[in-house]
Structure formats: C-alpha cells, structure tokens
C-alpha cells in the first residue's frame with residue numbers, strides 16, 4: 001500500500017524513547033492507517049543504540065526507519081531532512097521524548113486532510129502543560145510565545161508538534177527555511193505560501209514531561225531563537241521597522257523579568 005502519511009521525529013540520544021514512541025504511534029493509528037504511514041527518525045549520529053533499536057522494530061514489522069546524519073546537527077535541519085525524504089503527502093513532526101502524545105497523531109492527520117497546516121496546541125480548553133514542567137521553562141516558553149505574536153495568530157507557534165501538506169514545501173514560491181534552532185514551525189508558517197483564506201488547523205494536546213533522556217534546550221538555542229525572530233521580523237515587516245521591534249524586544253525582556261519575579265516571589 002502506498003505511503004500517504006509520514007511522521008518525522010528529530011532525535012538525538014533518544015534510544016530509550018524509540019520503542020515506546022513507535023509502538024504507541026502504530027497502536028494509535030490502528031491496522032488500516034498503519035499500512036499507509038511511515039515513521040522516520042532523523043538522528044544526528046547519537047551512537048547510543050538508536051539504530052539497533054529501529055532495526056529490531058523493523059524486524060517486528062513496523063514501518064519505521066532511521067536517517068543518521070554525520071555532517072549536520074540541529075533540530076530544525078533534521079526536521080527539514082526528514083520532510084524532504086518523506087514519501088507521504090501529509091507530513092507530521094513530533095518529538096521523540098513522548099512530550100507529544102502519539103495518541104494525538106490520528107487527530108493531527110485527520111485535521112491535515114482539510115487544512116494546509118496543523119499545529120498541536122497546548123493552549124486550549126481542557127489541555128495544558130504538565131504541572132511538573134519546570135518553572136524556568138514556562139517563563140521562557142511564554143515569553144518566546146509572546147515575542148512571536150506579531151508574526152502569527154496561531155495559539156501555539158512554539159509547538160514542535162505540527163504538520164503540513166507536502167505540496168506547500170515543494171512550491172517554488174516557498175522561501176528558504178532557517179535551518180538553525182528549535183522553532184521550525186514558526187519559520188514554515190511565515191515562509192510557506194500557505195493560502196491566506198484557509199485557516200491553520202489546531203489540535204489541542206496536553207504537553208507531557210520527559211521521563212527518559214535529557215532536553216537539548218540550551219543557551220545557544222535561545223540565542224538562535226532570537227536571531228530567528230529578528231530574521232522573521234525583517235522578512236515580514238522590512239528592515240526599516242527593525243528599530244520598532246528592538247523596542248518591542250526590550251518591552252518583552254521587561255515582561256520576562258516581571259513574570260519571573262511574580263512566579264518566584
């Protein structure tokens with residue numbers, strides 16, 4: 001049966017999460033959808049046994065593969081590599097660490113059949129972020145989300161759980177995507193020629209906590225995000241308006257400090 005849906009998972013040192021993600025994902029899809037779905041891990045040469053784990057799952061009949069990159073590193077470029085190698089017309093990206101529930105994948109693909117782009121959102125009634133997600137991550141996340149406000153009306157543009165119809169990626173009008181950083185969905189939302197009259201799909205999900213492995217968020221990733229925002233502001237509003245957005249960033253920095261202060265004290 002032809003592959004229609006592709007799930008791309010950027011992964012770095014995620015061996016312990018590969019099996020639970022794969023088994024839960026295909027169980028959630030059920031027999032029929034599993035036949036037309038592929039799962040692709042894009043691993044940056046973790047050398048932690050991830051390759052052997054995928055080979056074991058392949059022998060058990062799962063349609064899963066792993067691309068091992070030895071020359072490149074980074075979440076966004078790993079996702080783009082997976083998207084370009086994917087066979088499906090409908091592409092989904094999710095994290096390896098089970099913070100994005102595999103059980104929400106069928107709803108994401110359903111939504112993608114009628115929307116050019118779908119975002120898993122943590123900001124909707126009945127869902128949210130696990131209470132054990134660290135305080136400093138909440139502050140960083142809410143500040144980052146506010147800073148992206150001028151670029152998109154999507155409720156959760158920071159989400160690493162998203163999907164798109166492949167034809168928009170292949171469109172010659174698609175602009176170059178920033179291969180650095182963690183916020184690939186934000187870049188795609190800004191730069192793909194998505195139809196203005198068709199809304200972005202949103203699927204609520206509850207963001208879990210990682211139980212195996214470690215987060216790769218670092219100071220470098222935060223700096224990459226700020227550079228990405230600068231590029232997107234210039235892309236959307238033009239270089240002459242940069243000064244306005246520098247003022248905007250300063251206001252947001254003050255917001256960040258105020259929020260941190262109010263959460264701690």
Ligand SMILES: Nc1nc2c(ncn2[C@@H]2O[C@H](COP(=O)(O)OP(=O)(O)O[C@H]3O[C@H](CO)[C@@H](O)[C@H](O)[C@@H]3O)[C@@H](O)[C@H]2O)c(=O)[nH]1
Pocket residue numbers: 009010011012013014042043044073074075078094095096097099141158159160161182183210214215216217
């Ligand atoms: N190939 C590859 N994968 C990577 C790299 N860095 C991170 N990843 C993978 O990208 C996924 C997300 O990385 P985490 O380190 O778990 O991210 P996080 O800090 O928990 O951030 C999450 O929350 C953000 C929203 O606040 C999301 O934007 C982000 O995608 C992620 O879901 C994981 O599967 C991880 O293995 C890399 O350099 N290379």
Ligand SMILES: [Mg+2]
Pocket residue numbers: 095097099210215
């Ligand atoms: Mg994570």
